[in-house]
Amino acid sequence: MHEQILDALRRGANGEALDAARAAVDAQPGDARALHLLALAQRATGDTAAALESIERAIGLAPEDSTLHFQRAGFLIGGRQIDEAGKALARTLELDPNSFNAYIAQAELAIGRGDLAEAERVARIAARIEPDHPALAAVDGMVALRRGEKERALSILTDAHSRAPDDPQLLNALGFAYLANNHFAFAEQAFRRLTGRGAGGPALRQLLANMMYRQGRPEEAMEELRPLLEGEGEIPPATLRAAGELELAANRPQQALQWLRRALSVIPGDPMTLDLAMEAWRRQDAADEARNTLEAALATSPGIDQLWLARLSLEKTPEARQALVDRWLEASPESLGAHEALLSVQAGRGDAEAFEATLRRILELDPGNISAEGRLLDILMRRDPLQALEHVEKLQDVPRDPQVKRMVRSWLALACDAAGQFDRSAGTWVDLHADMADQLVPLPAPGPAEGARVPLAEAAADAPTVLFLAGLPGTGVEHVARLLDGVVPAFRADRVGNRPPQDPLQNINTIPRLAAGEEDPAQVAAQWRAGLPARGLGQDAAVIDWLLWWDNALLDVIRGSIPHARILLALRDPRDTLLNWLAFGAPIPLNMGAPISAARWLADSLAHVAVLQEQQMHPHTILRVDDTVNEPAALAGQVGQATGLQLPDPPRDLFRGRRFDAGHWRKYEGPLGEAFALLTPVAVRLGYPAN
Template sequence: MYEATIDALRRGAAAEALTAARATVDAQPQDPVAHRLLSAALRMGGDRDAALAAIDRAIALVPEDAQQHLERAGLLLDGRQLDEAQASLARAVGLDPNKFPAYVLQAQLAIGRGDLDQAESLIKTAARIAPEDPQVTALEGTLALRRGDADRALSILSQASQRHPDEAILRHALGFAYVAKGHFAFAEQAFRSLLERYPSNPLRAMVADLVRRQGRPGEAVDELLPILENGGGSPALQRLIGEMELEAGRTESALTRLKGVLVEQPRDRRTIAAASEAWRRGNGAEDARATLETLLAEHPDVPDLWYARLLFEPFASDAARVVVERWLAAMPDFVPALEARATIHQQAGEMEQADAIAHRITEINPGHAGAELRVIDNLMRSDPDAAVNQVESLLARARDEGVKRMLRQLLGRTFDAAGQYDAAAATWAELHAEAVPQRLPLPPLGDGVPELPPMAPVPEQAPGVAFLWGAPGSLVERVALTLDNARMPMLADRFGSRPPRDPMQRYGTTAALSDGSLDPSFLVNQWRATHAARGVKDGRIIDWLLWWDNTLLLALRPHLPEARLLFVLRDPRDMLVDWLAFGAPMPFALESPETAADWLAKALGQIADLRDGGLFPHSLIRLDDIAHDPAAIAQSIGDALGVQLPALSDGAQGPDRYASGHWRHYAEALAPAFAILAPVAERLGYPAR
């Protein structure tokens, strides 16, 4: 009676199964099995609502059948009706406590909603029923992964995959474990094997993303194109492919694709950003202006379109003024537009107009950080004591702890402007001391210059390699910004959320090199092994390091002699004041000015040792007198690298910092710390007083 339906279901013939199932139901309307099979046929054909109605009819006929409740839960999961699915699963378990699939699905739901303790309990129950089942092992590995233990997850899943090489659920979980460990090539292999057996757009997109993460964006595009060819090209996928094409250097193709998405979704910020970058790379300013003007005519209330339109006018130019005035006409009193207008006034030296707009913003949006800061900046120029009072007033009203910390940092700067240097130093030191538990410890430093191996000869036609480092307060970030602006192969990913996993990132490297537990050649090989994932294609790289120690020369001298070191310097005492007042690119713990000075003295002493001993090719980029001169910074870097670099535009290097020699105002307030720094300052050529 059921053979025709079951056979069609096994063959995936949805239409045949549906015809046979309907005939069976018509012949036996009170048969629950007939309704179950009809539900399965409808589900295969994509009619989930009708399938749900059919299984509900089967349950009404035999309400105590656990399998039927389990199948109902599956349909509800397909429709993302998670709470109702959970209820059906609970009913299935209540009817049959040994219903293994119900525990598996319940555990998956628990993991999905983040209830990891409940998931663990359900997994244990499932394991008692079927301890060797691959679904249990997959859940155990996934649970370990969700708890942050990627090593345990990888161990569980890799061993299980060896025992059950054809189990898709294990390969799927194993792929995510590899991703968590950063083993993208292995993850690609796992998901690609699944894609070959179970072709699907989500799996293809996963493989493409992993290919992209390995630095092969062009291949990633090729992986995704079949989805478009099969009619599965959503705007989000078109945008993703456009972004990958842009990354692969296919600027023209990327722009064509992204413009198509932008016309369809003119409010999508990510598309606007990607298209703007494509226009910039392709020197398409005229096309950008024309396209954006067309979109703005229909959508004048989209701020991101106005932001993009401003990108294609010279900064603070008359043309930019016109765009901002049109923006304000379309969106009166819109704070970001007012901020843009104030910035143009400030760049033109029209401080009175800029300050007036800042006051207007505080009227529209009381407590607006940018406007309040502009008002305070004005007061620091005209009436520093009033600036102190203004910040103290804001502090008294602030409720958010993050806002309070920012205001206290600013209070120190207003104390500085008012000449209250003891109060400024005390305020900053207190803030840093409070933040120590949330900060990274200072990188450990080796003792003195190790016994170094001889320099190896520089290989012929070796690609350009440089390492950039500057201690906190050196303003090394301005050098990094200049290099990035010039499209040099500068990488700042060590300071981001996904740093490379190589020995040059790890704190223990200094000690491991010193005691011999880390082989120097292995260090360099591991560093090179990260290049593909970091987007390095031809070996050319300027790697901005998190820390520097001369023990790295044990590896660089024999195994990377073609490299050059770029050290950014200022007077160490100015560096300490800057560190206290403005922080650093990486938030290192600063327990006290004296502790910071001691570490700074040792770190800079190593640079002096390297220079005095001629231990490795290097350049010292001193920013003392040029920190506020983008052209001079570009010239200094260019001299070090033997190239010509464009300067950053005015304002692009960030807010002004204290002038060279400002440290002397703190000669009394920071006397103990400065005494620690004086010897290394003299070694580096700075005056003792």
Template sequence: MQEQILQAFQRNANDEAVVLAQQWVEQSPGQVQPLSWLATALRQQGQVEAALAALDQALGLQPDDAVLHLQRATLLLTGRQFEQAHAALERTTELDPNQLDSYLIQAHLALAQRDFERAQSLSKVAARLAPEHPQLLAIDGMVALHQGNADQALALLNHAAQQLPDDPRILYGLGFAFLAKEHLAFAEQTFRKVIAGQPDSLPLMSLVADLCLRQGNSEGAAQMLEQMLTAPQGNTPGVRRLAAMIQLQAGQPRAAADHAIACLQDEVLDPRALQVALMAWQQLGAEDEARQVLDAQLEARSQEHSLWLARLAVEPVGSEAAAAVAQRWVEAMPAHVPAWEVRMRLHDMLAQPEQAEAVARRIIELEPGRVSAEQRVVGALLERNDADAAVAHVQAMIERADEAARPTLRTWLGVVQDGAQRPADAVATWLEVRQAEAPQRLPLPPQAKSPMSWPELAPISEDMHDRPLFVTGLPGSGVERVVTVMGAASPVLRTDRFGSNPPNDPFQRFDTLAALASGELSAEALVQQWRDALPARGVANGNIIDWLLWWDNGLLWSLRQHLPQARLLVVLRDPRDMLLEWLAFGSSAPFALNTITEATAWLQRGLEQLANLHDQSLYPVALMRIDGFERDPQGLAQLLQQVFNTGFPVVDQLPPPRLPSGHWRQYRDVLGAAFNNLTPVAVRLGYPEN
């Protein structure tokens, strides 16, 4: 529908655009996006008040939506507030006000249509007439804000506000520029200034209340809420939901529950209000009330997935009562696969494996290939020691699947073969997967030979205030688990080297070691280029936790001299487990595994470097062995606490568990030669020989 409306705009068929938007609103009651497009279409028709009403209705559903507020601000700029803009423009006497006025009006209309490229183009033309005009700065600021350039938006809108400090249109944009920079207090002050001149602006009042809440000022939020509820047309679903959230944070669960329950009576279910109700009931210990309210809701809305989940949440996990709710759910929604998945898991929790398997097969009938059900059926076959059937089941899935899904299924086939105690088959399957993906992966990074001697480790001077920490782990080490926990504890952790926009510095490039050896890259330049890339990574100084794509001791030629204050955290597991893990599941680092022999030799050399690094104290380093804690969130947090002597959060959502510690021993007959090559360095790193 959005594309049809845009096409109508392009043909100047504004009446058609309005009809399409109205149909969209009717087809999607309670949805914000159709209302937003209806407002745009009505504005194009010249119905400013009707457009504002549509936007206010959308903001009533979602009062904390910054994009909607910006659209409302743009509408005010081009609509009923334009008389004030015209008066402001008349102050610029040295210009032709009609010509500048024309450009500004067109630019505002382009903003209203979300045509930011045209708005920017008109702005450039107008800038020839009045490059510092506050209204022009405001337009450029709004364009920058929509483009995600918060710094430029803030600078432009702040400059405009200095010239017209009470203009509500400029203040609107300035407030959202502060918000984009997470300057919540400044955003709140700016929006309060707008409200002082527009006391009937309920959407903006909702936003200010939300800002108070985000800053921990529940009292200020409650005061704003009272002002909203007493205002005409203030009793909207969005306001009631916000009231529930504020009261919950203020420690008033009874009032929060009452507001949330009122929200649940609306025609369209509000998932956030439902969540607030659940939290309030939990704090009150009001399970009976929760059951009563939710059962009444389900009588009228038996097809609402989120309502059934909420009803399940009231019952103890894995209880007979929860199972009874799940049974009601599948009876109400017999074709809804998530309901059957819940029923299946509850059968397992209640030690009813046969029933769980039966439900799994029912799910497969509804949706062939559904992973949860297929895994449950295969698990049942393995439990009955029917390995042939389990393997055949997965192989049949692979044959039916499209090409994109097959690598994941083949990896799972290896896991099933592993569970069936067929290590040779598992190795063959996993190696086939790794070799198939190798062309899309990076070659293994080069490895430098150790020099006869290292440059002296420079002293740490008093003017070295930064303390960067580099984190590394070879494939199969589980370093991604440790990084996940560290990221929950520190805002300076950067994982961008593994993303779509990595930094272009020497730590990212594979030719760095060769450039250092040839003199093309000096030791000092390596560190300086790393520092130069930090601002673009959101780091104002060198205090960063930098997860490296690769590590080689050859980097020490630079780091010992020019970054002695840094530290290195190395995540380790038994090297033989690391090889097996890499073979089975690949690596967080996108390195190719072409052959087991090549991978083993490269892994062995990398581990020997790390052993030398530690044994010879070549650089400040901590070896963190996570064997046995790969699946233990609390254990990983404790290990990090031991390393850094500070607390770390327990992160439940870790990367999925893989093969258990010590599982390499099940593969000694198949991978014996590779393991024999890794055993000496494993012993050096503190692992048993056998």
């Protein structure tokens, strides 16, 4: 009878196995093996609760059988009862200290909870039992991946995969290693092989769809996802959201909303779903539909701040925004989000006294609120720099998580600047950058600024407007982008967002490869154009694309394949650029290293701007933002003139944090003099004074 049950399970005849197992248990109620097989059949037919009950009955009959305890651990892991599973694995190993699979399961649980040292310890024990087992390589690879050692993880797993190409644990780990290294096609292949083995279920299918989407294949990704959308039963909100994102990537906003509305009905406050829905409404110019949908959601869920924020984004006049914030505060008098929205309204009308009162109210509701503390400090620095410095020094001792502590240290540097302690502020900034160095992207090597370029192709008479916006760290290019984002439909800031495009211009290695002649410029342009629909734009639509940074190697892409494109480069005095990068960071998380290294990189990169300007290598505009970087209205006029766009009057507080005014670098000639000296020649070349 036992063999009959196992044969049915092997053939996938789970109903037949279940009937046979029930008959075996009825015939011999005290047979632990029969109960074990019944549990397996119940699990195979989806009845996990009954499976767990049956395996526990089997353990009651055979409490010393380590296999039963291990099987129970597997069921518990499947049910996300991780603590109980850990106890079952410990009991398994008490009964059988040589249970290799139990050690591997313990290691996987340790990885899941982030205890990598424990995972390595358990894996070392398992290695004494079966040193060449592929599951060990899977554990080692996943530990390396969790430590951020992406290349090492891939090396471990590809080597093991060559010896055990069909091992499901290895395939799963290898897929995630490829994914971490942005090898989406290889990740898809690994996960596809898992589905061929009947593993993974809906979660793996959704992951495969995501891999296809990230390769620029939204139509195929939607087909991969479709069985999950057409099956019986309730569709999980994450699947509905994924469907909406794929429809949006295929530039079908109306179809996207069919899925996104259903997701919002289940999770009305999910930020990603709301963002996707707002983008779909924007593409259809359906503000009224968005208002009606959000008002309906607010009627049943008035306590969800994300809904109010989305609804507020649809109001453009100060009066309408004030009225909506008043409704929000009435519905949720202690909502931090509502008070933060009130700050925006007050800043827009220039009511400094009310603004400060609201900040203090936020700190009453949420003592230590990091955003309110920062804004209050900004007020104090303008009013009484020494008082501000004393205040922020006290904040240094408040227990906080490491990320917030870094932010509070950056406030200390700003307070030192306001108080005239420039050596101290510069030293603090340098230390902060050094602390973050291992989490940032190494500076890409600029190619030669001069050299032969691809000939300028002839632009079609009906070619759409294409404008590439760029600026080096510290130039304030993000303020230019802020003026355009959400106002100009053709503008895309997604390269610095949560869902960047999957084209070569997003890859930091593309520019060095172009400069070395290792990348085909025409292919880069073709892939850039092919990726536009996934960004909500037609391949022949107007676009303003904010690039990661500028390098003249991009001229080969533009001149030969996008000759009608223009270039808009934000520029400041290079020495102010360095200082602002040091103090405020940049949208692109580049590791600036020591100031002297950052200055050398800036000087090399700015040489590209100088050559572009001197040799008029392509139509471009240099947007000198030295005197307007902190003034939304003035910068809007400047950007409008450069682009030919009529921009609306921006709110006064659009930029939030200020950048240093022009010439502030001179106060730092002491601590940063050597770095500034490296930048002076290119500063003069670009039209700035030597000192």
